[in-house]
Amino acid sequence: MSNFEPGLCTVTFRKMPAARIVDLAAEARLVAIEWAGDVHVPPGDMAAARSTARLCERNHLTISYGSYVAPPTDELSVFMGALETAIALGASNIRIWPGTRGRDSRDYGAGERRAVADAIRDMGAEAARHDVTVSLEYHPQSLTDTTESARRLIEAIAEDNVYLYWQPRPGLKLDEALTEVAHIGQHVSHVHVFAWDRNRNRFPLASAADYWRTILATFPVSRWTRRRFAMLEFVTNDDPAALLEDAATLERILNR
Template sequence: MIIPGIVSVTFRDKTVEEILRVSAACGLQAIEWSENAHVFPGDAEGSVKLREKTEASGLQIAAYGSYFRLLEEETDQAFKQSLLSAKALGAPVIRIWAGNVASKEVSAADRMQLVERANRVVEMAAVEEIKVALEWHRNTLTDENESALRFLDEVDHPNLYCLWQPAIGLPMKERCAGLHELAVRKKLLNLHTYYWKEEERKPLSEGFPEWRQYLAQINRQEDRYALIEFVMDNSTEQLALDASALKQLIAELN
């Protein structure tokens, strides 16, 4: 079952209350709360209040969108602060980033350090029964299918997964292949849902031909969230249109 929702950083400048109100009005059912925008690392009290507000609005918490990166200079304590908030929020998933350098530019030694670091933080999250998902993003180790899938194999931890979104610069064939492989390996969690054309935001409805191909790659019976991000013009009116389009896509699967 695919559940429609939103990534809160889509409206970074709006309050929690405004985001909850507009999301519910659009018929969305879940939110990935974004760190440093609407929830903050180490703020357990604020995270509990945010969870209560979300539940009172009738929405589910899809994930905690952290900006923690697997970098040598970052300490385990930094991740612990994000994990503390994710737990207090009641998030089933915490999103992290696989470094900040394109995969082709990462040395074998640096890559192994990232593997070791990933194992540490993924195990920390496993203790709290929270899944860890890598952002599927350029200028990280998940910027290409081969690198991302190899990194999952190198870490080799049952609590490490990926989110997925259409990668800029990759052709449709490669996008679909990467998504299919994640699904087959049971390493796919949520989808970040948007449509860009030549790096320009467009209405999601214009991306139906692409998104039908993406959704054909996954097991549509498995539970996951499809979360709207990058709304054209940062417009709540466009969010309503994109939400309607997303719900239509989901209805087609049934």
């Protein structure tokens, strides 16, 4: 049995209003939502943050904030604005992007990597003062676009309050995925769950149920000690009905 609980990333439904997303998450029996900072709860929009927090509270949904802060392109002052929004939202975790978005890790020099690590360390320390954790997106064209680069970065940051996410690159084979999580799993807070092929075509999660069941059941012990979420992302055809089907599959995968 996995220790992950089921959640949803709202980037899955960019055009859907927050209230409808919360209703859908409740119908799908999800327990957490990661709100997109580029559409549903923009940084600095305290009214949206507070109203969304109330919606989630009424439905007993734990909250994460999916920001698009990307140090060192974005400095500490930008992060502080996103953190303030996360606090108003009632988020216990804030996601950020490591390094300039759209830039491969191989293009960074040693000095640039140190600058990113230093910036993220400062962000993690500030968030800790408010009991908010910081997690780094694990994504192509970032400083976490390879497992080795991600490991080097998190070890260079060396801040107890900073963690990694994990998600498979589209089309990643199971044996490679297991190697990745074995390598960095001790630093992982949450995961993003989807079923894509290498061409980014989307499929029902049921088609990858064995893949995800194996990964989530064998995830290494992590230094993360809070509730842990496997968050659905980008369902087939952006269809709410597809989310309900995927959520049912995820519940079976997690043996809940």
